[in-house]
Structure formats: structure tokens, C-alpha cells
Amino acid sequence: MTNNGGLxxxxxxxxxxxxxxxxxRNEDPALSGPARRTLVRDAQERGRRRVSAEFGxxxxxxxxxxxxxxxxxxxxxxxxxxxxxxxxxAEGSEPGQDATVNRAxxxxxxxxxxxxxxxxxxxxxxxxxxxxxxxxxxxxxxxAFWNGEQMVFGDGDGEIFLDFTIPIDVIGHELTHGVTxxxxxxxxYGQPGALNESMSDVFGSLIKQYTLGQTAAExxxxxxxxxxxxxxxxxxxxxxxxxxxxxxxxxxxKDPQPATMDDYVRTGRDNGGVHINSGIPNHAFYLAATTLGxxxxxxxxxxxxxxxxxxxxxxxxFFGDFARLTVQAARERFGDGGEELQAVxxxxxxxxxxxx
Amino acid sequence: MRIQxxxxxxxxxxxxxxxxxxxxxxxxxxxxxxAEKAVAxxxxxxxxxxxxxxxxxxxxxxxxxxxxxxRLTDEQRKLISRxxxxxx
Numbered sequence: 001m002t003n004n005g006g007l008x009x010x011x012x013x014x015x016x017x018x019x020x021x022x023x024x025r026n027e028d029p030a031l032s033g034p035a036r037r038t039l040v041r042d043a044q045e046r047g048r049r050r051v052s053a054e055f056g057x058x059x060x061x062x063x064x065x066x067x068x069x070x071x072x073x074x075x076x077x078x079x080x081x082x083x084x085x086x087x088x089x090a091e092g093s094e095p096g097q098d099a100t101v102n103r104a105x106x107x108x109x110x111x112x113x114x115x116x117x118x119x120x121x122x123x124x125x126x127x128x129x130x131x132x133x134x135x136x137x138x139x140x141x142x143x144a145f146w147n148g149e150q151m152v153f154g155d156g157d158g159e160i161f162l163d164f165t166i167p168i169d170v171i172g173h174e175l176t177h178g179v180t181x182x183x184x185x186x187x188x189y190g191q192p193g194a195l196n197e198s199m200s201d202v203f204g205s206l207i208k209q210y211t212l213g214q215t216a217a218e219x220x221x222x223x224x225x226x227x228x229x230x231x232x233x234x235x236x237x238x239x240x241x242x243x244x245x246x247x248x249x250x251x252x253x254k255d256p257q258p259a260t261m262d263d264y265v266r267t268g269r270d271n272g273g274v275h276i277n278s279g280i281p282n283h284a285f286y287l288a289a290t291t292l293g294x295x296x297x298x299x300x301x302x303x304x305x306x307x308x309x310x311x312x313x314x315x316x317x318f319f320g321d322f323a324r325l326t327v328q329a330a331r332e333r334f335g336d337g338g339e340e341l342q343a344v345x346x347x348x349x350x351x352x353x354x355x356x
Numbered sequence: 357m358r359i360q361x362x363x364x365x366x367x368x369x370x371x372x373x374x375x376x377x378x379x380x381x382x383x384x385x386x387x388x389x390x391a392e393k394a395v396a397x398x399x400x401x402x403x404x405x406x407x408x409x410x411x412x413x414x415x416x417x418x419x420x421x422x423x424x425x426x427r428l429t430d431e432q433r434k435l436i437s438r439x440x441x442x443x444x
Contacts, residue, residue: 083426143425145407145409147406237368237369268402270371270411271365
């Protein structure tokens with residue numbers, strides 16, 4: 001690290017801005033001090049390419065347009081928690097022996113493709129950010145996450161969860177957390193956090209549909225299909241079509257997702273229920289997409305993408321704020337009084353979200 | 357010593373809870389040392405973790421601290437995985 005101005009490296013690249021924000025307000029000066037300094041530094045660098053510094057690339061603004069090809073690097077943590085781990089596959093190299101590495105590599109490519117071809121976005125930051133992912137994180141680790149700069153995938157415990165690189169929508173989900181971070185940067189708590197989760201489910205599902213060439217009517221609208229071990233009673237982790245129906249198992253319990261605001265869950269756990277209440281905006285997207293028909297990424301996906309990336313969605317947005325921006329995007333892109341506008345308005349109405 | 361772990365969040369959003377009571381265990385000393393270190397390094401309020409990262413609530417004899425992936429200390433990670441594996 002050459003450009004951290006003497007700051008503690010732990011706060012330099014790993015911590016997402018909303019976490020820094022929270023840390024900066026911490027009573028403990030050992031935590032708040034470095035976070036505050038990092039926020040100041042980030043503010044100074046905004047407008048320049050923040051990422052170029054983090055990745056040790058040229059700090060000067062890039063003169064040429066970003067490439068239409070992804071720049072993927074896969075790492076193997078070797079069942080430790082050290083990130084990123086050992087490099088095992090670079091962009092353009094042939095598939096190796098490890099199916100997990102190869103699946104992650106393909107999934108990153110598919111995600112890059114959808115964002116570029118459907119929305120003209122170059123990688124997750126819109127400016128060619130290299131895509132890094134680590135597999136085989138920790139032992140029997142039943143999770144995947146985005147740490148603010150890369151994806152991390154566990155192998156699952158084999159009893160409840162299988163390898164987290166199996167469903168392509170999980171890979172798309174994690175990368176979309178990056179897209180959200182670089183755009184609206186929705187706070188990962190409560191309603192904005194559930195919106196953040198929903199963006200990842202929506203685009204994760206679209207990446208799967210795009211890869212399989214499925215229309216809205218053909219898609220399964222499931223998140224994490226293929227991830228649950230055979231002994232688990234369930235088809236996936238979430239259902240956008242029918243939130244609350246994905247699993248009902250002795251060990252896992254029942255899928256807690258609501259489909260409408262009537263069943264909104266108030267809780268402090270899971271960052272204020274971010275993986276629970278995401279069912280509501282997820283279902284709204286499903287309703288809009290299936291009403292419009294055809295390939296979901298073309299109309300409903302475009303409208304959601306416009307709302308997420310248009311610059312008006314704030315970090316602390318509620319469902320109603322996001323709904324308003326989708327209505328606005330439908331009108332601007334497809335015309336006032338069109339079927340797109342009607343489908344979007346109807347979808348929010350059906351899930352009980354009032355357009356703010 | 358009663359050691360409780362509650363794990364929430366994660367990609368699946370599925371909660372897990374387990375606890376270990378060390379009284380009468382031959383390896384009680386080892387558990388105590390590990391638990392004391394893990395708690396000493398915990399936070400008084402839940403940190404907002406990374407997207408899809410696990411959040412942990414660690415309670416040792418009534419004292420609760422919080423932590424979140426991926427920034428756990430080695431002792432916290434070891435204690436959490438042992439309690440979730442061996443606890444009831």
C-alpha cells in the first residue's frame with residue numbers, strides 16, 4: 001500500500017463507506033479516529049478514481065475507455081480466512097482442475113456480460129474495476145459475502161449448504177453488492193439494507209435468466225437453487241415469485257420472507273431484517289417483470305437499474321423512495337401512460353408500498 | 357462458565373444459536389482462556405458488517421459482546437466455531 005497517507009491499513013480498503021460512517025461515530029477513539037481520517041481522505045479523492053489508488057494502478061485519470069472484457073482473478077484461501085489467498089486463475093487462462101474456481105470464473109464473466117450488454121456498464125464500478133474472488137474460504141464455511149472490494153465464497157458444510165459457487169445467481173448477488181456500493185451505496189440496515197439485498201437478488205436472478213436465455217415466464221425466480229444439501233426440505237433460499245415458500249425444514253425452520261408490507265418484519269437481528277424484508281421489493285420486481293413479459297432484464301431490469309444508478313437514490317432510502325424512482329424511470333425511458341409505467345405502479349401497489 | 361453464541365445474517369439470513377457450559381469439562385481451562393480473550397476483543401454494540409457477512413453475539417456468563425465477519429480475531433473465530441460445532 002503506497003497511498004494510504006500513513007493510515008492504519010485495515011481501514012484503507014476493506015471497510016465499505018457506510019461502515020466507516022458508523023465507525024466514525026464510535027465512542028472508542030481507536031475505532032473512530034482512523035475511520036474519520038479515512039472518510040476525509042475518501043472525500044478528498046472523490047472525483048478522482050478512488051479505485052485506482054486502491055489497486056495500485058496509475059493515479060491519473062484514465063484517458064481511454066474501459067475495456068469490454070472483464071479482468072478476473074481467482075484466489076484460493078486454502079480453507080483459511082486470509083484474503084485474498086493464493087492466485088489460482090487469471091483472466092484468459094484455461095480452466096483448471098478445480099470446479100469451484102471454474103464456476104466462480106464463469107459466474108464473474110456472466111455478471112460482467114449482463115451489466116455491459118444490457119446496461120452498458122463496465123464492471124461493477126462502471127469503469128472497468130478488476131473482479132477478484134476468493135474461494136475455499138475458511139473450513140465448512142456456509143456463506144458468501146462481498147467485503148467491500150472482492151467476493152468471498154465458502155464451501156458450505158455439506159450438511160445444510162453445498163458450495164456457494166454452485167448457483168450463478170449467488171455470484172451475481174455478491175457482485176451486485178459492489179454495484180450498489182459504487183452507486184446508491186444503500187446503508188446495510190433496516191429498509192435501505194433490505195433494498196440493498198433486493199438489488200442483489202434482482203440482478204442476481206437476472207444474471208441467471210440472461211445466462212439461460214429465459215423469459216420472465218420461464219424463470220424460476222429462486223435465489224440459491226442448488227445450494228441446499230439434498231437432506232434439506234426446500235428448493236432454494238428465497239423465492240421472488242412467492243416469498244416465504246423457499247424452504248420449510250426441521251433444522252433450518254421456515255423461510256421468513258414477507259411478500260407485502262402487511263407482513264413487514266420489525267427486528268434488530270440480521271441488520272434489521274435485511275434478508276427478510278427484501279422479499280417485498282423482490283416480489284414487486286417479479287410482478288412488474290412478469291406483467292411486462294419477455295426478457296426481464298430488458299424492461300423491468302432497465303427500470304430498476306435506472307433507479308439504482310441514476311444518482312437520486314439516497315443511502316438511507318426507504319422502499320417508497322425507491323418505488324418513486326422506478327416510476328420516474330419507467331416514465332422517462334418508456335413514456336408516460338405506457339404499459340411499463342402501469343406495470344411498475346401496479347406492482348408496488350400489490351405489495352403495499354406507497355410511492356413516496 | 358456459560359458460553360452462548362448467536363449467529364445472524366449471512367447470505368441465507370438464517371439464525372443459529374448454541375451454548376456450552378464448561379462446568380465439569382476436563383478442558384474447561386482452555387475454554388475459559390479462549391472465551392475471556394474473545395470477549396475482551398468484542399464490541400459493546402453490533403458493528404454493521406459487510407453485505408452478507410455473518411453477525412455474532414457472544415455471551416459469556418451474562419456479558420454480551422458483538423462481532424462481525426470478516427473482521428473477527430483468531431480467538432473469536434475459534435470460539436464461535438467451537439461453540440457452534442460442539443454446543444447444544
